Amino acid sequence: MSPLIQLGTPEAREHPITPYIRMDRMPHIWCPTCGIGTVLKCYGTALGRSKLDLDKVSVVSGIGCTGRVAGYVKMDSFHSTHGRALPFATGLKLGRPELNVTVFSGDGDLIGIGGNHFIHAARRNMDLLVILVNNFIYGMTGGQNAPTTPLTARSSTMPLGNFERPFNLPHLAVTCGATYVARWTSMHTAQMTRTFTEALKRKGFRFIEVIAPCSTLYARLNKLGTGLDLMTYYRDNFEIRNKADTRELDLDFQSKIICGKFVDEERPTFLEAMEAHYRDALGDQYVPMPPEGGMLHGQD
């Protein structure tokens, strides 16, 4: 009998994040050694630690490998269109302000096709936790160049290496107005979980970049070895620099990866600013949207 089967009763073998995952959808579609699953695991653990009422947590994704996260979390979850997770989530938040909304999506989705929404959601300090899995590539569609592909790295559409300068995402987020900004790699499970737990309880536009190079396409195109080799690489090449100057967070091909929490500050969120403004201008005449939303009741 294999050692796995001897582990005990099914209950004893239940994975700790089972309560947060749609087990009826397993197995998932991600490749073996892909980092996205690890990020989801950390998010599930963070949800457990946060003690949030999960009935009030919603997850929104766009389209892509990372975008499949919405399909696996056991909460109200929305798999929207490519690039539009942020405005979709904005509507969800404003339609029922008591919801705690997480946007979980890829670099191409949130920064490529959805870049305009990203800068505006950050500018408005919209109350959203944004988890971006940066795999340096368009994974779902087969490894095309992304606005995050490091200079000289190969992609299927830049087979001789990328010559477009990529975004420095934490810096982009901060410049646009994000109030909580962090970066980890998929190796940093403990730190990532702690950051998620903290960020789930913060307000405003919270942006967490998780570096997890696509272990199938990016790694193969760039001869970076297996998923294990990628992990070894992170272990040997990261540096934690909390509060780092975000201008210094560019990622070059196989360069050192600077991780940590760079920004954690408070600024009125969109809803707070709006309510304060109207209360100021209109006094008692102002009727705010109720926390449970603007649904018309009364049929029953």
Add this chain to the structure above:
Amino acid sequence: MRAHYLEASGVRPVPADPRGVLAGTHYLDGDFACGEGAMAAGCRFVAGYPITPSTEIVERIGRRFPFVGGIFIQMEDELASMAAVVGGSWTGTKCMTVTSGPGFSLMMENIGLAAMMETPVVVVDVQRAGPSTGLPTMVGQGDMMQARWGSHGDYGVIALSPRSPQEAFDLTIDAFNLAELYRVPVLMMMDECVGHMTEKVVIPPADQIEIVPRRLTKQSPAEYLPYRADESLVPEMIRAGDGYRFHTTGLTHDERGYPTMTVEAQQVLVRRLVDKIQKNAHKIIRVEEDQTAGADVVVVSYGITSRVAQLGVEMARERGARVGTLRLVVCWPFPEARIRELARVVKAFVVPEINFGQMSLEVERCAAGRAITTGVPHAGGGVHDPEEICRAILEAAR
């Protein structure tokens, strides 16, 4: 009297929330009237991006929402506006976005998402003359086919076309009700003339306005399946934050809402998305007919063109033509059966519209050669000369 579509639905409506109802007699343009209609219908979330000639709608709403408990947000573009109202609608809050041609084009992908997720939303398109930037401040009716087919793939939608500010108010309420009844995006196909024309608008008191509230399931989370429909073909809905822990996706999905990449799942789902409008079309369709009995020619029109056509019809009658009118209040679904019926007895249909032939193609299709269909095209930027419509009628009557 209760509207036909409400009667046919069997759903018991509720009175409007008085906060949103500006009861009284007003002098309003069609855009403002549409905004008032939305607020009376219970709309409490609007996302939009400015574009002539629709902007007055969101300006009206933006000014009034703080007193009504609603939120207006000016998004960064129409892609965002449309996505935001689809997301917003999943909270149970009634949602609307407002635009004109160029923005309507940008909304198409997420209109498809709304159709696929079966999300009730209202999209107002105050049509201007296209293509492209066209004549931004001047009238057109060139988005009628885009309303029906604009997003990729097959799905059913509902589209309405008001002819006056009063109807802009009334039909906006109907649009919200139909969106709730059939869980589809409902498209208010206004035009610049109706949007900018000012007339008397009577807003009844809240207790005389009939509203279809969000029809939430009474099943427990354990027994409920988000995309299981009964004979009505419209599944019961839930909303985010109520403990159902549901999933919804733009991917082809099964009754649980889970992605299912099979030919069979596609057949079941898309068939139902199309059928729920097609098989209920008789409950949704609304036309206004005048003197069609015994007519040789029937003029089919909608929106502002129906008012201009009326003049042409009267001129033709003075010259002895036996001519009736059929106005499309609901443009999609199209009144196929009625046009087929009329085609057996009339000589011809005359279809003036401010485009080079869109709804006239539907008339022609349904007439199926039994009666002639004559389009009266107009490139946009103005309305028809009634004399031209009269000539087309006389020609067709010969």
